[in-house]
Amino acid sequence: MPSRVSDAIKPHKHVLDITSLKELPESHAWSSLDSPSSNNPPTAADSSVSESVPVIDLDDPNAQELVGHACKTWGAFQVKNHGIETNLLDRIESTGKSLFSLPTHQKLKAARAADGVSGYGVARISSFFSKLMWSEGFTILGSPLEHARQLWPDDYNHFCGVIEEYDKEMQKLAGRLMGLMLGSLGIAQEDVDWAGPNKEGAAAIQLNSYPACPDPDRAMGLAAHTDSTLLTILYQNNTSGLQVFRDASGWVTVPPVPGALVVNIGDLLHILSNGSYPSVLHRAVVNRTQQRLSVAYLYGPPSDVQISPLSKLLDPTHPPLYRPVTWTEYLGAKAKHFNEALSSVQLCIPRTGLVNQNTVENRVEII
Numbered sequence: 001m002p003s004r005v006s007d008a009i010k011p012h013k014h015v016l017d018i019t020s021l022k023e024l025p026e027s028h029a030w031s032s033l034d035s036p037s038s039n040n041p042p043t044a045a046d047s048s049v050s051e052s053v054p055v056i057d058l059d060d061p062n063a064q065e066l067v068g069h070a071c072k073t074w075g076a077f078q079v080k081n082h083g084i085e086t087n088l089l090d091r092i093e094s095t096g097k098s099l100f101s102l103p104t105h106q107k108l109k110a111a112r113a114a115d116g117v118s119g120y121g122v123a124r125i126s127s128f129f130s131k132l133m134w135s136e137g138f139t140i141l142g143s144p145l146e147h148a149r150q151l152w153p154d155d156y157n158h159f160c161g162v163i164e165e166y167d168k169e170m171q172k173l174a175g176r177l178m179g180l181m182l183g184s185l186g187i188a189q190e191d192v193d194w195a196g197p198n199k200e201g202a203a204a205i206q207l208n209s210y211p212a213c214p215d216p217d218r219a220m221g222l223a224a225h226t227d228s229t230l231l232t233i234l235y236q237n238n239t240s241g242l243q244v245f246r247d248a249s250g251w252v253t254v255p256p257v258p259g260a261l262v263v264n265i266g267d268l269l270h271i272l273s274n275g276s277y278p279s280v281l282h283r284a285v286v287n288r289t290q291q292r293l294s295v296a297y298l299y300g301p302p303s304d305v306q307i308s309p310l311s312k313l314l315d316p317t318h319p320p321l322y323r324p325v326t327w328t329e330y331l332g333a334k335a336k337h338f339n340e341a342l343s344s345v346q347l348c349i350p351r352t353g354l355v356n357q358n359t360v361e362n363r364v365e366i367i
């Protein structure tokens, strides 16, 4: 039993304060099997040279078709001419940098509560791994005011202002992207009652910092996961680190393209599209010399709305593959099952010959 409060919080402090370490501690050294350097299939080295996620100009007259194709084949793409001003991206980057460069004891004043979502801390998925990730994060769900006050007692308005503006602009872009994605499936955005152009989805903002790392091949910035969103819009600074997994190629780096934003499909769009737009497994690796900063805009439906495969995409040969879930319910499934969350809401289709297949109802059943 620690005899002093300071002893009790020591391990916590040590875990989070990785910025100045000269050597990789055992707590952060991933075994060779799941470290970033070792799990590429053999073909990856050849294919990664020639292929990466598509970069789409949203002003292109074929943007809808290009987006649809990217969603089906990659589950991710980058967008240019997205309408978010460079100046706002610069401001969110510098505000993120100033947050992560605060002293650890200051950041811990805004630590995420054990049962909470918002605040400073390690990635939520950390509990599924025995090793720690080489990153720190700050999650914003709802108003950032309380946490901003704890971080900058004398000047919290600046941070709140930038976040509010970022949220507003990203909300618009997310709506526009949803329109293109649905449109490419032959569905008008207005036909999805919660997704119309003037409707507002729910969203979280996640600031991630990956400090320079003394042994990047054995460290993991953010372990492989899919997002529990409809879509995620990611701003990454000029430092590479994001990788997406593709069956044929293994881990493929998504290089920073100046001014571009990365879009990736989350599990709820996978469900909504009945698997036409698969959510993409992605991770962040780290490097020896540069701090990397990323800002994820995690976009989902209003929290009380049930998401299920769109009826327009269903017919007797395409039965629904997933049961209805709300975002809140799905986040619970993610917290419990992590990367098996999607299969936990999957409907089971019995094999031919085992059951009466006359009706759609008989073909699907909840596991």
Ligand SMILES: C=C1C[C@]23C[C@H]1CC[C@H]2[C@@]12CCC[C@@](C)(C(=O)O1)[C@H]2[C@@H]3C(=O)O
Pocket: 117, 123, 124, 125, 126, 139, 203, 204, 206, 225, 226, 227, 228, 229, 296, 298, 331, 334
């Ligand atoms: C709205 C969301 C989505 C969350 C949970 C909550 C707030 C923070 C998001 C992330 C951000 C980092 C990866 C992830 C996997 C994590 O650990 O926290 C995400 C998770 C999810 O997509 O499941």
Ligand SMILES: O=C(O)CCC(=O)C(=O)O
Pocket: 206, 208, 222, 227, 234, 236, 241, 242, 243, 282, 283, 284, 293, 294, 296
């Ligand atoms: O930092 C990155 O590139 C990835 C971040 C991410 O996947 C997330 O915040 O969900």
Ligand SMILES: [Fe+2]
Pocket: 225, 226, 227, 232, 282, 296
């Ligand atoms: Fe992610």
